[in-house]
Amino acid sequence: MKTLENLLQRNRNWAASVHADDPDFFAKLENQQMPQYLWIGCSDSRVPANQITGLAPGEVFVHRNVANVVAETDFNLLAVLQYAVDVLKVRHIIVCGHYGCGGVRAALENFRHGMIDNWLSGIRALRRVHREELDALPPEAASDRLCELNVLAQASHVARTTIVEDAWERGQEIFVHSWIYRLDNGIILPLRPAIKAPLNNLD
Template structure:
């Protein structure tokens, strides 16, 4: 499994608001952002970032995942890097995601089996968390792990070093209609 939950769970990070001009608009209808979002996030990307709709190439699926090796996700990444040459990749999860909330579907879907294991792991290392806080932290860890995986991809690494591509970790809070970004401070075990 390329998705490295065990590394991401040890990260220390700041949670900062995303100002609307965090990525300045080019004011031209040219894609400069690959936005990886969740299908049930209800976020309006151009309300979070003050850019033209044409500046954001949106790829949504359940759990905002590119690492799942499906044809659509792989193609979105390749298309945005090789043809559109985007300057930013935003992984945007959201709090209160249906995939993370406990429900009957947890018993049947593959993603939920992985999630259940991760929930137990987090509860074991921090058993003082209430369910809401635990689920919010899990969402943040998933986004950080996904951003990490994206940074390891050869074409992403090449774009980061060659032309300054940036990968951002966002989480949307629908209840507050606010988007935050996760900024790593350091690693608890080992340097980054």
């Protein structure tokens, strides 16, 4: 197990390596951030946004929570979303879940887990809507399918926020993506084409 001092040393090593490769990197980073992407992902430590997309610090604005939930009552998420859209002017909002998500698996189970059940209530509702499809699958496949359905639902929630709808109304170009990450091979899979206009205007 790595000690805190070990982490600090690793940080110093990283900073020295970055500076050696690009002496101006931190000076440029200090003065501005201009990410093109907002990443809404799961808190799972195996799914770090920058690393799995190969992006450097300053290139992606990140919000993470258990099971990549987008809830209209989550002011933390909404504050991040508004800042990303209105101030940073990101063009791409990526909702990225992952197969084997513990939060989604918990939503499939029929016993209480504590306070987390309140957070997962929307995924449980999604499970009820798709019960027939999910019940026809083996447990692991059902969990993976619910992971996909959850990503699709949360991306739709993003598109239906007044923040994104207002941005589209004023002509701002925003694409909302639905992605899922495979832990077994490190590959990200798009689940559907990006949403680029209000959902009620789409066929």
